Amino acid sequence: MNISTPLTRPSLHEELVDRLREAIVDGTMEPGSKVPEKSLCETLGVSRTPLREALKVLANEGLVVLEPNRGARVATVTMEELEATFPVIAALERLAGELACDKATDAQIAHIRVRTEAMVRHHADADRSAYFKANQDIHDALMEAADNPVLSQNYRVLSSRAKRARFLANISQDRWDQAVREHQELLAALEARDGVRLGGLLQTHILNKFAALQASAEGSSHEA
Amino acid sequence: MNISTPLTRPSLHEELVDRLREAIVDGTMEPGSKVPEKSLCETLGVSRTPLREALKVLANEGLVVLEPNRGARVATVTMEELEATFPVIAALERLAGELACDKATDAQIAHIRVRTEAMVRHHADADRSAYFKANQDIHDALMEAADNPVLSQNYRVLSSRAKRARFLANISQDRWDQAVREHQELLAALEARDGVRLGGLLQTHILNKFAALQASAEGSSHEA
């Protein structure tokens, strides 16, 4: 039995931050919707104090907006915000690529190869949800391999904001094909441990993803 | 009289976040020191609730550490943390440089020229504090010129953590001379609106700054 670590239970507000962040990112809590403190407290079985602490933290992360004397709302995802966010994510991934080529273990690289190969299969099978899962795994694994907690923390906060753009799922087949090719190049650069190249490819990859997202949003707004 | 803006007073916790962040960054609250809620409340004239909300936010930013059932401490600045932080700051400044070359107004560039020239004078006068002020102005102005709120927000959080390394003031004369030369190159690249070049120079500039800081810390730890 583990007796070495002093048992510390996470504080309520931390659990709430995690739970709420998840609910906001996965769309359970809709962008723009009010966050009613009272009913949420009842649902979660906590008092308003830790909930409000959690909301302050999430507001600082940009996931909720606090309106004075009017409570909290789930932040909306605007194209303007994404336009500002993606270049920053791209810059962080670029750095991650550079660092990962220096620091990744062979096992980490092997894992990314496995996931990339899986991704290629999901693409061939036209299984979008499995593809997105693999895609996310790869980017997370790269961050992990970069071995920089400050970098990965900032990345997490920004991608949680970007992930909320759920219309991202509607990218074109052309873009999807291109993304898979890009991922194969990423893998090659990583295996060659060519940091500058991997960094550049990653930055471009993310910016391309945003361009595709813009195009698909453009399309859907015309449809609607 | 202004009647167009609805008058909103900032909430207590926001004011506290700003006040405490400032106190932590400028060293008024020492790294590693306990944050006694009760006495701070009395000093600031608020109750514990908004203070605790502020501490949660600052903990999320990494400026304080919450120890369960033992309250908050001002986070210590370790060399490991700086080693992780500076590359991220460098990546963000690189992006800022790239964006600024696209988006800066001529007036913004002119302002950076003015501040760079002032910095050169302060260097010649060996006026360190005026030099640091000018240096900070220039980096802030570049961020401003990049015109990306997500970028500047993340930059602010990370620099507030880096700024706490006050021993940074003890850089060598050689490094100081070099930094001034680098700033002149930065200005040239900006005026040429050569984004790729400015980005690269900025990244190197920041990483050089960290290397100097490491060297000076190395020196002072041997002295001590």
Place this chain on the structure above:
DNA sequence: TATTTGAATTATGAATTCATAATTCGGTCA
């Protein structure tokens, strides 16, 4: 009928209270 007014209700911001974990300090025993 549409608009406005204002009392009643509800929700929020902040202070206070309460339960419990941590710390302090005085006494005991080796």
Place this chain on the structure above:
DNA sequence: TGACCGAATTATGAATTCATAATTCAAATA
């Protein structure tokens, strides 16, 4: 004298209470 134990004190985590701002809704007015 010095290490150890336990009661008293203090600080923290969380719930509750309180004051005030926002919202709702019915009645009054045009």
